[in-house]
Amino acid sequence: MSETATRLQVQLKRPAFELEVDVGWDQRVAVVFGPSGSGKSTLFEAILGLHPAASVRVRIGGLWLDRAERGLHLPVEQRQLGWVPQDPTLFPHLTVEGNLRFGAARARGGGAGSLARAVDVLEIGDLLGRRVDELSGGERQRVAIARALASGPRALLMDEPLAALDLPLRGRVLPYLLRVRDELDLPILYITHDPGEAIVVGEVVVVLDAGRVVASGPPREVLWSRAVLPLSELLGIDNVLDARAVEGAGGESTVETAGGLRLVIPTPLPRGEAVRIGLRAQDVLIAIDAPGRISARNVFPARVARWELHDGDALVHLEVGREGRPPERLVAKITPAAAEKLGLGPGCPVYVVIKAQAIRRLA
Amino acid sequence: MRPALALLLGVLPLAGGAGAGELLVGTAVSLREPMTKVARLYEAEHPATRVRVSLGASNILAVQIRAGAPLDVFVSADEELVDGLQADGLVAARFALVRNRLVVIEAGDAEFHLEGPEDLARPEVRYIAIPEYAVPVGRYAREWLRTRGLLERLRERIVPTEHARATLAAVDYGHADAAIVYATDARVARSAIVAFAVAEEEQPRIVYAAARVSSTPAAREFMAFLRGSTALRAFEAAGFAAPGPAVAEPGP
Amino acid sequence: MNWGELLSITALTLRVGAVATAALLVPSLALGYLLARHEFRAKSVVQAVIALPMVIPPVAVGLGLLILLGRRGPLGGLWSGLGVEVVFTWWAAAVAAAVVGFPLLVRACEQSFAEVDVRFEQVSRSLGHGPFGTFLRVTLPLARRGVMYGTLLAFTRALGEFGATTLVAGILPGRTETLALGIYSRVQLGDDMGALALCGASFLIALAAMLVGEGWLRRGVAPPGSPMSRR
Numbered sequence: 001m002s003e004t005a006t007r008l009q010v011q012l013k014r015p016a017f018e019l020e021v022d023v024g025w026d027q028r029v030a031v032v033f034g035p036s037g038s039g040k041s042t043l044f045e046a047i048l049g050l051h052p053a054a055s056v057r058v059r060i061g062g063l064w065l066d067r068a069e070r071g072l073h074l075p076v077e078q079r080q081l082g083w084v085p086q087d088p089t090l091f092p093h094l095t096v097e098g099n100l101r102f103g104a105a106r107a108r109g110g111g112a113g114s115l116a117r118a119v120d121v122l123e124i125g126d127l128l129g130r131r132v133d134e135l136s137g138g139e140r141q142r143v144a145i146a147r148a149l150a151s152g153p154r155a156l157l158m159d160e161p162l163a164a165l166d167l168p169l170r171g172r173v174l175p176y177l178l179r180v181r182d183e184l185d186l187p188i189l190y191i192t193h194d195p196g197e198a199i200v201v202g203e204v205v206v207v208l209d210a211g212r213v214v215a216s217g218p219p220r221e222v223l224w225s226r227a228v229l230p231l232s233e234l235l236g237i238d239n240v241l242d243a244r245a246v247e248g249a250g251g252e253s254t255v256e257t258a259g260g261l262r263l264v265i266p267t268p269l270p271r272g273e274a275v276r277i278g279l280r281a282q283d284v285l286i287a288i289d290a291p292g293r294i295s296a297r298n299v300f301p302a303r304v305a306r307w308e309l310h311d312g313d314a315l316v317h318l319e320v321g322r323e324g325r326p327p328e329r330l331v332a333k334i335t336p337a338a339a340e341k342l343g344l345g346p347g348c349p350v351y352v353v354i355k356a357q358a359i360r361r362l363a
Numbered sequence: 364m365r366p367a368l369a370l371l372l373g374v375l376p377l378a379g380g381a382g383a384g385e386l387l388v389g390t391a392v393s394l395r396e397p398m399t400k401v402a403r404l405y406e407a408e409h410p411a412t413r414v415r416v417s418l419g420a421s422n423i424l425a426v427q428i429r430a431g432a433p434l435d436v437f438v439s440a441d442e443e444l445v446d447g448l449q450a451d452g453l454v455a456a457r458f459a460l461v462r463n464r465l466v467v468i469e470a471g472d473a474e475f476h477l478e479g480p481e482d483l484a485r486p487e488v489r490y491i492a493i494p495e496y497a498v499p500v501g502r503y504a505r506e507w508l509r510t511r512g513l514l515e516r517l518r519e520r521i522v523p524t525e526h527a528r529a530t531l532a533a534v535d536y537g538h539a540d541a542a543i544v545y546a547t548d549a550r551v552a553r554s555a556i557v558a559f560a561v562a563e564e565e566q567p568r569i570v571y572a573a574a575r576v577s578s579t580p581a582a583r584e585f586m587a588f589l590r591g592s593t594a595l596r597a598f599e600a601a602g603f604a605a606p607g608p609a610v611a612e613p614g615p
Numbered sequence: 616m617n618w619g620e621l622l623s624i625t626a627l628t629l630r631v632g633a634v635a636t637a638a639l640l641v642p643s644l645a646l647g648y649l650l651a652r653h654e655f656r657a658k659s660v661v662q663a664v665i666a667l668p669m670v671i672p673p674v675a676v677g678l679g680l681l682i683l684l685g686r687r688g689p690l691g692g693l694w695s696g697l698g699v700e701v702v703f704t705w706w707a708a709a710v711a712a713a714v715v716g717f718p719l720l721v722r723a724c725e726q727s728f729a730e731v732d733v734r735f736e737q738v739s740r741s742l743g744h745g746p747f748g749t750f751l752r753v754t755l756p757l758a759r760r761g762v763m764y765g766t767l768l769a770f771t772r773a774l775g776e777f778g779a780t781t782l783v784a785g786i787l788p789g790r791t792e793t794l795a796l797g798i799y800s801r802v803q804l805g806d807d808m809g810a811l812a813l814c815g816a817s818f819l820i821a822l823a824a825m826l827v828g829e830g831w832l833r834r835g836v837a838p839p840g841s842p843m844s845r846r
Contacts, residue, residue, distance in 0.1 A: 050737055076740035083741040089734045093756040102752070106743025151742045387703060389785070392803040399788065417703055417785030418792075418800050426678060427782060431685035432702050528805060551805030 006030065006187060009057035010046045019043060019054075019211040028061075029181055029188045031202030031219065033195070035231055039211040040191045041086060044157050047189070048083055049076040060155045061187035077106070082153030082186075086160045088144040090132040096143050097128040100150045107152030118149035121183055122176050138169045142176055149180070155187040156180070162197065177201065195223050207231065239279040239330050245269035252297075252356060259321035259328035264297040265359045275361055281333035283358035286316060287351040288342055298354040302330070304344050314339040318352060386414045386581045387433055389424040391440035393547065394571065397601040398438060401594045405585060412581050428453055428576055435582040436589075437574045441499070445572040457574040460589060461603035464546045464566050465503060469558040470534055477541060477558035480511050488520065492533035492542035495523045500530075503567040504543035510565065531555065545569070547602035570606060616801075616809035625816045628793040631705055632773040635712035636766055639720050643769075644762070647724025648750065652733075669718040673778025676714055680783045684710070707784035708791050712773035719772055723765020727758035760831055767828045771821055794820075 004024035012019040019039045032040050046054045049066070056073075058066040060081075065074050090099050100118065104111025119125050122142040127135065135143065141161050148156060161177060162170045174197075181188060181201065190201050198205050199219045207215040207228050214231075215222045222228060243255035243263065253269040255277065256262050265277060291299055300320060307316040314336045319327040330352065344350070390398045395418055402414035419427070421439040425448060428434055438460060439445050448454045469477050475487045483491060494501035501523070508514040522539055524530045527548045533539040534555040541558065549557050575586050588594055595605055650662065668676050684691040684701045694701060701707050731754050739749040755762070777795040784791040786800050794817045801810035 045737075048737070048741055050740075075745075076737070077743050077745050079741070080743070081741055083738065085734060085738060087734060089732070089738050091735060091739075091753060091757075102739070102744075103742045147742070392786070392800050395788075395800060395804050415703075415787050415790065417787045418796075419781060419786055423782060427681060427702075427785065430678070430681040431687035431691070432681060432785070433686060433700060434703075528802060531805065548805065553807075 003059070005059075005062050006189075007057070007059040008043070008047065010043060010054060011056075012042065012046055012051055012054035017042075017211060019046070021208070021211075021213055023206050023213045023216050025204045025206075025216065027203035028185075029190065029201065029203045031198040031205045032189060032191045032208060033193065033198045033205050033223070033231075034208035035193055037210075038208040040193075040208055041159055042211075043208065044083070044159055044189070044191065047157065048081055049074060049079055060189075063154060080108075080152065080154045082148030082151055082156040084141075084144050084148050084156070084158045084161055086163060086191075088140040088164075090135075090140060090143055090147070092132050094132070095128070096124065096130045096132065096135070099132065099143060099147050100128070103147035103150035104152070107150065109152070111150055111152055114152040115150040117184075118146040121149070121179055122146045136169075137165050138173045141165065141173055145176070145180060149184070153186065155189065156184075157189050159191045160193070161190075162192070162194075174200070198223060239281065239284070241277050241279070241328065243275055243277060245271055245273045245275065247271060257321075257328050258326070260325045261300065261320050261328045263354070263359060264356045265361065266356045267361050278360045279330075279354065279358060281315065281331045283354060284318075284330055284332035285353040286318075286332055286334060286338075286342065286344070287353060288348075290351050291353060294353065295355070296353045297356040298352075298359075300352055302350055302352045304346060304348040304350060305329070306346050307339055307344055309336060312336075316344060318350070320352065384411050384413060384581075386412055386435050386579075386585055387417060388414060388436045388438065388585070389417050389419060389427065389432075389434040389576075390438045391421045391424070391571065392418045393440055394438055394598075394601075397597045397603065400597045400600075401589065404593055404597065405588050408588070409581075409584065412584075414585070433577075435575070435577040435579060436585055437576055438589075439572050439574065442570050442572045445574045448574065448576075454574040454576060455578055456583075456586060457572055458586075458590060459606040460571045460573040461595075461598045462566075462606050463569040463571070463602075464604055465500075465507060465543055465561040465569075466546045466549050467541060467543055467558045467561070468531075468534055468549050468552060468555040469541045470537060470539075471554040471556050473540060479559055480513060480561075482558075483513060483520075483541060484516055488540045490522050490533075490539040490541075491517060491520045492522045492524050492530045492539035494526055494530050498526055499569070500527055500543075500545055503569060506567060507543075507561055507565060545602075546604075550602045571603070616806070616812050621812055621816060623789065624792060624794055624797050624813060625820070627705060627791075628774055628795075628817075629820070631708045631712055631793055632770050634709045635716060635773040636720075636770040638709070639713050639717055639769060640766065643717065643720040643724050643765075644755075647721050648728050648754070650721070650725045651728035665721050666718050668715050673715060673776070674782060677711060677779035677782030680707070680711055680714065680779060684783065702783060703785045703787060703791065705784065705791050708776075708780045708793060709773075711779035711783050712776045715776050715779055716769035716772045720765050720769040723768065724758070724762055727761025727765065728754060730761065731757045760834075763831050764828050767824055767831075771824045774817070774820060774824075 005026045007024035008021055010019055010021045017039065019042050021043055032043065034040055045051055046056050047058050055068065056066040057068055064072055065079050066072060091102060094102060100115055104115040107114050122145060124139070124142050124146055127139055127143065145158070145161065162173060165173060192198050202219045204217065205219040205222050206213055207222060209231055215228050241257050243257045245253050246256045246262070247254045248269050248271060251268055252264055252266050254262055254264050255269070255275060269275065302318045302320040305317040305319050307314050313333050316332040316334060316339065318330045318332060320330060321327040388398065388402065398416050402416050405414055406412065417434070421441045421444050424437055424439065425444045428437060428448060437445070445454060445457055449457060467477060467483070475485065477483065493504045496502055496505060505514060508517060522533065524533055527544055530542045530544050531548055531552050534542045535553045546560065573586060573589050575582050646665070650658065681702065682688050684707065686692060686695045691701065701710065735753050735757060736749050739753045744752060775795050777799060780793065781796060786792050786796045792800070794813050798810050798813045801813065
């Protein structure tokens with residue numbers, strides 16, 4: 001492998017967990033994606049130098065931080081990595097300004113410039129005199145990011161900065177993250193388990209599962225690849241289908257899968273465009289009789305292949321499609337009581353009902 | 364907080380232990396007042412010497428001497444402790460310093476008055492406080508009662524107390540009608556009064572010993588002073604008695 | 616017992632306690648931090664040894680110190696050769712007080728440091744502050760209430776120290792006679808009023824110390840929603 005601008009080689013053995021990562025990329029902004037427990041935060045800690053027992057070789061943005069063969073192993077405090085941990089961990093004994101100055105204290109050139117810039121980009125000038133416990137969740141995250149920036153870092157390491165926030169708040173904080181990404185010319189490593197966030201933020205995505213890299217590359221290609229699909233299911237996208245637009249009108253379009261399944265989706269598409277769409281299992285409804293007049297746009301016949309109990313839910317595996325073509329498979333999640341009441345069994349003919357709004361375009 | 368700390372540290376005396384011209388006298392706590400007075404009297408006669416009195420239970424003082432603590436003179440309430448130190452070669456010279464005596468006390472507001480030992484058997488005397496047998500004064504008191512043939516007759520009335528202080532308090536606060544204590548203890552009673560003293564010929568041998576631990580001239584000089592009449596007057600003023608003919612030694 | 620005597624005994628007691636506590640502070644912080652943050656094989660042995668002065672009889676502690684510091688002891692012999700005598704001085708009282716207060720303060724430090732989330736230290740390191748700077752600027756301020764309370768406990772324990780002190784410092788009126796020793800010797804003599812006056816002084820000091828300590832603890836309630844309170 002020729003040397004890329006950023007290269008992470010980490011080996012760390014724990015009693016119940018092993019992290020083994022070897023990955024590199026040239027892009028500036030990378031997303032580390034994976035389900036919880038996959039080792040994302042541990043990877044960050046290793047990069048920061050917090051795991052002395054780990055075997056680590058790290059180069060970020062063209063600069064080596066750990067290079068065992070040259071005896072290079074920078075102590076944590078000399079790495080100049082702007083770390084925003086998952087918990088904001090603002091120092092509770094300091095004000096907002098105290099936290100920022102704490103970050104700026106060891107910055108190159110005294111940190112006055114980096115501090116002012118951080119306050120400016122994250123728009124936290126009004127919060128400076130506040131105590132940390134007087135901040136809202138979103139403000140905390142902005143201050144934590146500003147503190148990391150104030151330290152004049154050579155790269156930014158953000159660990160799920162939006163995870164602790166509720167949905168509306170994420171929408172308010174995300175623009176600040178994008179500003180940081182776009183206005184500061186810094187290498188960024190960004191951890192998330194949200195595919196949408198990964199697509200919006202990253203130029204490159206590294207997918208981690210059970211301590212290993214299972215895929216890496218451009219987000220839209222990687223996130224819905226077959227290797228990453230099982231992880232996507234963990235994240236709530238249970239059905240992923242490849243399709244092509246056959247007609248578009250108004251704010252929606254109709255797509256058709258290889259198996260001949262036609263679906264209306266709430267996204268305008270030019271005719272012939274290839275898309276990958278995702279659908280959660282609980283958004284798939286099952287009816288025995290053909291529904292009459294109904295608001296849902298997608299109603300089509302299917303056959304039950306089998307159903308099984310999973311975590312107190314009934315997962316119904318369905319086969320859809322036209323005669324003579326390979327069937328499309330869909331999973332529906334209903335209550336076991338409903339499955340019993342409908343008398344579902346292998347081979348049962350049913351109707352599938354899906355609202356157009358429930359279908360997301362993934363790529 | 365900080366100025367207070369500075370003040371505390373600012374008044375630290377720089378002196379270490381017993382330096383040149385200092386004499387350290389380990390003293391049984393019960394001799395605090397007379398020994399402090401004796402020390403001042405000695406200093407008045409020997410202006411170059413400072414006498415430091417270190418108080419402690421006699422057995423603790425003996426432990427300190429064994430561990431090499433810099434004591435010059437040891438005044439013990441227990442002769443046997445000095446015997447032990449002497450046997451180990453830790454004591455250069457010794458003599459009997461003073462003697463304590465047993466007295467019988469009664470409540471100050473009692474409706475009767477005890478004239479002699481037989482009166483302890485009178486029916487009005489319901490409780491007699493005496494320290495436990497393990498305490499020296501308790502042992503002495505019981506032996507005296509036995510020689511008088513009273514111990515068995517009074518057994519039902521005896522209230523064992525933990526130490527001399529508690530014995531006094533028992534009478535002072537009305538829990539007991541009479542008690543047997545040292546003459547020196549009786550002097551600090553609040554309301555109890557001395558009914559009578561045990562007769563001289565019946566007194567047990569309760570002797571305080573003075574022992575010289577170091578061999579400095581000042582230590583020798585101080586031992587001589589302790590034997591003198593000036594010191595004896597101070598001890599007598601506190602209720603102690605001269606060691607008596609059998610143990611008395613001539614003054615300087 | 617006059618006012619002058621009462622005041623000088625009280626001042627001596629406070630001085631002994633203050634010197635003992637001041638001498639304990641740095642070693643206790645270091646040891647407490649070590650125990651809170653590091654796992655090592657002999658850790659439980661170290662913890663047990665530190666706790667010893669708290670569980671063995673104070674008189675035994677005093678005897679040990681007396682043997683160690685006495686003229687025939689290893690340390691005392693060395694010092695006495697240099698003309699420094701510790702036994703029967705107030706320094707000996709401070710040493711005894713420090714030894715019995717040590718377990719209290721180390722324990723308090725250990726617990727207070729253990730309650731500080733390691734994340735704060737890691738963030739501080741990532742922001743360019745070295746281990747020592749991180750300790751001074753992050754760990755210690757976050758643990759300060761527990762450390763201060765522990766210091767106060769060790770101080771009040773030092774004020775009341777009797778068993779070890781009486782052996783190693785003797786009871787020298789005006790020199791080593793602290794409140795606890797003064798109360799003992801006066802009770803022995805039947806000077807109840809003197810003993811009560813000294814008890815009163817002890818009581819007032821202890822009460823003041825505990826009120827200050829409670830005040831520290833009360834102010835120390837972590838605000839809701841802070842990373843501290845979520846633990």
